[in-house]
Amino acid sequence: MPSTLHKAPLAQAALAALLALHAAGACAAEQVVKIGVSGPLSGANAFAGKDNENGVRLAVEELNAQKLQVGGNTIRFELQSEDDAGDPKQGVTVAQKFADAKVKFVLGPYNSGVAIPASRVYNDNGILMSTVGTNPKITQAGYPTVFRIVASDTQVGGSVAAYAAKELKVKNIGVIDDRGAFGQGVAMEFKRQAQANGIRIAGHEYTNDKATDFAAILTTLKARRVDAVFFGGYAPQAAPMARQMKALGLNVPLLGGDTLCSPEMAKLGGAAVGENVRCAQAGAIVAKQPGGQAFIDAYKARFKRDPDVYAPSFYDQTKFIAQAMKTANSLDAAKVGAAMHAISYQGVVGTYGYDPKGNLKKTTVTVYTFKNGALTPLASY
Template sequence: MSLVRIIATALSLLSACAFAQERQVVKLGFSSPLSGPQAAAGKDALNGVQMGIERLNQQNLQLDGKAIRFELLVRDDKASAQEGAAVARELVAAGVRAVLGPFNSGVALSAAKIYNDAGVVALTVASNPKVTQTSLPQVFRIAASDTDMGGKMAFYAARHLKLKRVAIIEDGSPYARGLTDEFERVAKMNGVQLVYKEAVGDKLEEFGAALGAVVAAKADAIFFGGYAPQGSALLRQMQQHGMPIALLGGDALCSSAMLAQAGSALGNRTYCVQGGVWLTRVSDGAVFASAYQGKYGSAPDVYAPTFYDGVLLLWQAMKSANSPDPRVFAPVLARMRYKGVTATYEFNPRHDMTESTVTILRFKDGKLTPLSSF
């Protein structure tokens, strides 16, 4: 009996080894800022990706008769276009099949063609409309574009906040330009007067001159195109200058970094717009938020659920194509429809989402409160 057990154990080990040898590793890349002023946003996105990969790797998935395991290669692009291009070349050389990211529009604009020409699928949340083009069939936007976010925030500002005179301050980045251009266009269409506009650069820390011009122009609100660290500084200085007017911004301001860095300066007059439906308003979103809280000890920030969805979206495309080859599953991804945590993912010919719902939010009593989704 002992000999039989030994033989059985040996056979079992041989079978396990054979299974392990057949297991196929599918490499995915991640590119976002993990250091510098925007590190909090990048780490939140990374948390979402890792949750998605952990979920898939727990399911013993198979493609074309072979067991597969997903492996994530994480890179810090530092929110730099130059660094993002270098990261793209590195991930391509490492053999990734798809990339989650980049996060920033400027980075995406520099990296998109590199991924596309290498046949690697890129799922980005970068909002500048120029990121997605019909000439880049491997690049997909999995969040709302500036056209949706800037335009719908302008519509809300005119119709619901009843604003009449708005100033624009922006950091000069591709993200900010796309966002503010759309805000300005739709605001004017809805009777809002633009009384002041300035690109201050993304390194400016002292807004005194710009705020003085805003006061002189008698603006009843400022629309800020930029990221949370500068937005927080702007809010603090608005408070110091005794400016009780509203501050509006894009999705980059819908961040816990604003709560941490702006403090009491947030008041109840700070608004932002985020792609998708607010997590707690949909059952799947509430489940995700609870799981994220349990794993990381904090609530998910802006794009963790979107990047989580991106991982599962990639798997669904691979599964439908029965292949991890991006040149095979990318055409399937382009025509599929997938319901995720915060959005339904379906793409138009440019590979923008056909359903781009956004949510307008307000900072109130130290937290983000959803006001309207449309």
């Protein structure tokens, strides 16, 4: 019979082993999920890229505080943000970098021209991509894990055209685009639907996303007596365009898509950006939505600035991905994507639900202007 002198050390050793095993189990119970963000963190649109990243970061921090359980593990999200510089080649490089790092969920890209080629890389590597790129080509491939989290060019262009015809009574309009995937796409949709609303296209001029001098094309449109100008492009070009319109005495509304609905327009355009600018942005008015003001307050408290155009959408989609993980009880991107096609999510911008190609089934588009430098809603469609 063993001596009782040996029992205590044996019991202590067993207890130590049990505690070590428990500690190892506790460590194994936490699972890291990488969330990638691809956007322009340098260049003229860096303000938008950082805003998008902030929206994801806020969602990630809130989700981590909730200690979500998926597949029996506690999930901890880690943000990995990469600069695609708004350049298609760089966007593809970023996509491959995420694939190599085993990132399975990516928010972005911001630019349609980046999202179109990058989407193939993400699809081929089993990565779920959520973009605000509005060009219809992004979802035409029908990749099952590619989602457009805002209205498409078709929806935005149609809303601006309807507003121009019904509210502004525009009869003769000039169109300018920057020849990029977004700018050209939204301009073509606007033209098509403007003509359907009885508006005459007086001329279609072209520029690029690095231009700063628009005097020649604006002078051409002024000579054609346009009563409005539609610009397909981004705020860093639209703001100086508004200043130059004013300087040339072309005192007509400057219309555009969601990229003009940015505080950057007022910042860069100064007094030349006011009620003369009308832009359309996907989603309802955030401050008037359930949870919308709470999001704005949380964003300002965290980042010491107001959210820009897409921070709420990126925030919502990150939360939707987390909900889909719980619904699927899986971290597999294909299963999470399938869940997102099957369920809906109420976010701060509105309700998210996707058709088989990854487009929103239903979305409100709101037309805005600027008053005293602040974005002000006019009408929703």
